[in-house]
Amino acid sequence: MNVHSKIQLTEAETELIRAFVERSARLPGNAQTVMTRDSAIEAIKAAGLPTRKVEAWHYTDLRRLLSAVPAYDPEVPVDDAEPLIAGSPVAAVANGMTARAPNVDGVSFSTFFARLSEEDSIAVPERGDDTVGLINIAFVSGGWGVEIADGVELAAPLELQNLHGGGQVHVRFPVTVGNQAKATIIERQTGQGEALVSSISDVEIGEGAELTWIIVQEQPDDTTHLGQFAARLAKDAKLTLFIMNAGGKLVRQEVRVAVVGEGGDFQMRCINLLAGDNHTDVTMVLDHAAPDAGSVEIVRNVVTGRAEGAFQGQIRVAQAAQKTDARMACNTLLLSDEGGFSTKPELEIFADDVACGHGATVTEIDSDHLFYLMSRGIGEHEARRLLVKAFLAEVIEDLDDEALVEVLEAKLDAWFAEHG
Amino acid sequence: MSSTDQLRELANRDYKYGFVTDIDMESLPIGLNEDVVRALSAKKNEPEWMTEFRLKAYRHWLTMEEPTWPNVHYEPVDYQSISYYSAPKSDKDRPKSLDEVDPKLLETYAKLGIPLTEQKMLAGVAVDAVFDSVSVATTFREKLGELGVIFCPFSEAVREHPDLVKKYMGSVVPYADNFFAALNSAVFSDGSFVYIPEGVRCPMELSTYFRINAANTGQFERTLIVADKGSYVSYLEGCTAPMRDENQLHAAIVEIVALEDAEVKYSTIQNWYPGDKDGKGGIYNFVTKRGLCKEARSRISWTQVETGSAITWKYPSCILKGDESVGEFYSVALTSGRQQADTGTKMVHIGKNTRSTIISKGISALHGQNSYRGLVRVQAGAENARNFTQCDSMLIGEECGAHTFPYIDVRNPTARVEHEATTSKIGEDQLFYCLQRGIEMEDAVSMIVNGFCKEVFRELPMEFAVEARKLLSVSLEGSVG
Structure with a gap:
């Protein structure tokens, strides 16, 4: 394979590019953003969607698996969703456009649409294999920006809902958690009808802050869900990330966490419930860049029907990150003859005074x-x-x-x- | 002296086996094309089918690209600047006995400690010594011959046992398997061929010492081991290479076929020149090793101690096709200085009730980069397959790296696959315990590292285990703090 060769675009790739041509003029953003969007779609045009040969997509051949791209339809009705915890405040996005935000003391909300129009708030991804980023950048139309002020403690979980009625949905949730703040945020991903969803949550966690982030993904079983959760932890910050994947046809949930402050703590718990023809891939990259930090990730999978699942977890410990204690486990119950599960737990360690381990089991x-x-x-x-x-x-x-x-x-x- | 200083000092040791033997070499012109492949084949008096096999492989190789996925970094190899054949000149009139062997050659073997002469019986080892490319002398042939065991240079097997070679060569590692396998299939120089007949338990450990000698000569060994029904063989491969400034390429193929109830144990000690402390020189070791447990209850076990080479790219694997077949992989890989290793194994479970065990110990010191890369695949039909994988890494020093890339693919619900990996520093408390009992720092580290590797060493045949322990101590000299 020659990387420079012109590729033959698949049907889905062609549709994606056509959708961009049709929509790009109506997408928000200043001149810089327009150029960024163009270059994202150009990158997809040049290289196509990733195949198994791209290591980050080893178990999810997007080129083969993404067979159709539904058309964007802003008019399709969207059902409301009750918040997971009754009475908690909800900031919702419907069909990719911001719908409503609550009033919460110490928390300010801004629409991503407004941000895009006012400032250069998106950049081309640094990594060539960030296809979720590329698709999202090209099409992103809305989402909620959330800022939690320093020292604020939220009494109830804040729920961010990404709802759709089918078609195409591309949203972003840039979130800042102030120093010493404490919050629980629930990210709901659901809708009705066939859709292509890309959703990026980008979280900055301030010094000494504690954040619990819950992702509940229950897409309809003909929907492609491309999710990305990125977070940076400052000194002594604590992040607990919980993911439940219980829907969708083709699901890719990426987790990119960087512990950049000393003494940070990252906990991840992930449950993947796979049924029917579902294909779910959770890919995590955890960077330990600062010393004295800890992390534990536990992933549990249940596979039924003809479902295929994958977990790729990469822990990178930089030379500066001495005294890191990192643990990762991935356990799978394979309950059907036709299902399958693949795991690739990777450790890349450049510091010598660390304790790192991972375990993986697959069984019935x-x-x-x-x-x-x-x-x-x-x-x-x-x-x-x-x-x-x-x-x-x-x-x-x-x-x-x-x-x-x-x-x-x-x-x-x-x-x-x-x-x- | 601080531990870092001790580390540095130990790192400055010279390569113990860095000597060059002056023997007249007959080489083909540098470079590679179809004519060279033909000339190579002609020099070895090969039959037409063999020449065709080489050409087919060569043509396929031209269409392939060198893999870039391994976690190693090196200057690109110029395949047109390598000489693809060199043999001791006395090839035409092969020595009838050891007395006729070039004394300098014998001297080299003596330095390597190969028991080719009187020590033959002592070690109980039959040696098919590959000196650069052509096997020069083979011992114990008669004794093995009585049992019907064939242990001979590959080129001889091509001439004398063409049916066996034709049947099994390329059946485990096809010529199109990967870039280096294709290259080897086109230009392989020589190697060993082993056939153990039905029901025979090979009475001695078969051993080959490889030694890369002529400057600029790629070494392209090819080994084929066939264990017929109910047979057993233990095969030892050990390597040392003289000091060189230019990087030398080694792209070998080892194929093992185990038929019903057969068992093959393959042990390697690899101690090729790792390059100097700045990473200059050193061997590029790009090897394809694979065993096929073809029939029921067959068993293949790989044990390797990798302490040498500048770059190692090697994944001794088992295809567990026969029901109830067993694959094992025990490995110690040490990277010190500027060495880089990307090594591991593949266990492919196809048959029912197949079992595999992987124990991998990686040690990184100084600037060494050590990667474990493994694949455990359970195919849909592999009912009750079992795998246990343990890969542990030890880091000695602040500038080294340890990486693990295990791939686990399971397609059968009755499978049980377990994987665990740990990475840690050499234990301060263990060191302290030894030191306060008057054990020198270096000995203490050596002891702890040997303890870390114990599970692998105990799988080695005794002589090898002793050598491995020594090798590890020597390799670790200067890397401990």
Whole structure:
């Protein structure tokens, strides 16, 4: 393969480019932004969507898997979604356009549309393999900017909703959490009808701040969801990221976390529920750039039907990041003959005084455990459900917010009721 | 003296095996084209089918690009500036016995400690010594011959056992497999051929010492081991190379075929010249090693101790095709100075109830960069496949790096795949414990590192294990703090 050769564009690539030609004039942004958008689409035109040969896309051949790009339709109706925790404030985006924002003390909201028109707020991605970034930059139309002032503690979780009624949705949530602030933010990704969704959350976490970020992805089963969560942690900042993937046809959730301040702490818990023909890929890159920081990532996957899943986790420890303690685990229950799961836990370590480890397992339900329950009179189906639930609930229970744990466990039960 | 100083001092040691033997060499002109491939084949009196195989591989090689995915960095190799053949001149009248062998050659072997003469029985090892490209002398042939074991230079096997070679050569590593395999298939110089007949347990450990000698001569070994039903063989490969300023390319192929109930144990100690402390010179070691557990209950075990070479690119793998077949990989890879290694294994589970174990120990010191890259794949039909992988890295010094890239693909729900990896520094408390008991720093480190590698060393045949331990201590000299 010669990288310089002109490629033959696929149908989806052609449609993506055509969609850009049709929409670009109506997309927000100053002259600089227009140029940035152009160069993003040019990059896709030149190299095509990534294939397995691009290491970051090793398990998700986007070129092959993205078969169709639905047309943008701003008029299609969008259903409201109740917040996960009743009564919590909601900032919503519908069909890619900002819909409504709440009033919360110490928190200011700005529409991304306005930001784009006023300043140069998007840049071409530094990495050539950041296809989610490229697609989003080309098409992004809205989203909420959120600023939490220094020292503010949110009483209730703030919910960011990205809702759609089908078509194309490209949004961004730039979020700043001030020094010593404390917040829980829920990112909801859902809608009705076939869609191509790209959503980027870009989070700056100030010194000593504590942020819990929950991503609940429940896209319809014909939707392509390209998500990216990026965060930078300042000194002594703490980030707990929880991801639940329970929908979509083709799902790619990227996590890019950089611990740039000393003593930072990153916790990630991720649950991937795969059914039918779903393809879900969670790709995480964690940069430990500062000393005395810690991180733990636990990923649990359940695969049924003909679903395919992948987890790529890369921990990079820079030479300056001495005394880093980083742990990563990925456990998969493979419950069907036709499903598959791939993991690639990578460590790249350039500092010598560190403790890093990762573990990965793939297996089916332990027959001893099943036997134990069945010998106590629990039917096989119920016993299996219990074991799978226990396997997942363990991860959810790491969250120390009871209301959240309850809601997420209810989501698990709902998924089982449909697919279990 | 601070630990860093100690490290530096130890790093300044010279390469112990850096000597060059002056023997007349007969080389082909530098460069590679179809004529060179033909000339190479003609020089070795190869049959037509072999020449065709080489040409096919060469033509395919032209269409391929050198892989860039490994986590190693080096100056590009100019494949047209390499001589693809060199053999000791006395090739035409091969020595009938050791007395006829060039004494200088014997001297070299003596320095390497190869028990080719009186020490033959002592070590209990039959040596097919590859000196640059052509096998010069083979020992223990008669004894092995009685059992029907074939252990001979590859070129001889091509002439005398064409059916076996035709049947198995390229069956595990096809010529189009990868860039370096294609290159090797086109220009391979010589190597070893082993055939163990049905039900035979090879009474001695078969051993080949490779030694790269002539300047600018790429070494393109090709080894083929076939273990017929119910047979057993343990094969040892050890390497040292003289000091050179130019990077030397080594692109070998090792193919192993294990039939029903057969077991092959392949052990390697690789200690080629790693380059000087600035990374100048040193061997590029780009090797394709793969074993096929072709039939039921066959077993292939790779054990490697990699302490040499400037660049290592090597993934001894097992294709577990037969039901209940077993693959094992035990590895110690040490990178010190400016060495870079990207090594690991692939275990491909195809048959039912197949099992594999991977134990990899990576040690990085000074500026060394060590990567473990592994693949465990469980195909849909591999019911009850089991894999256990453990890859541990140890970092000694602040400027080295340890990397792990394990790929795990599971397509069968009855599979059980476990992977664990750790990276840590050499334990301060362990060091302290040793030091306060009067053990020198260097010995303490050597002890701790040997302990770290124990799981791998115990898989090595005894003589090799002793050598491996020594090699590790020598290689670590100057890297410890």
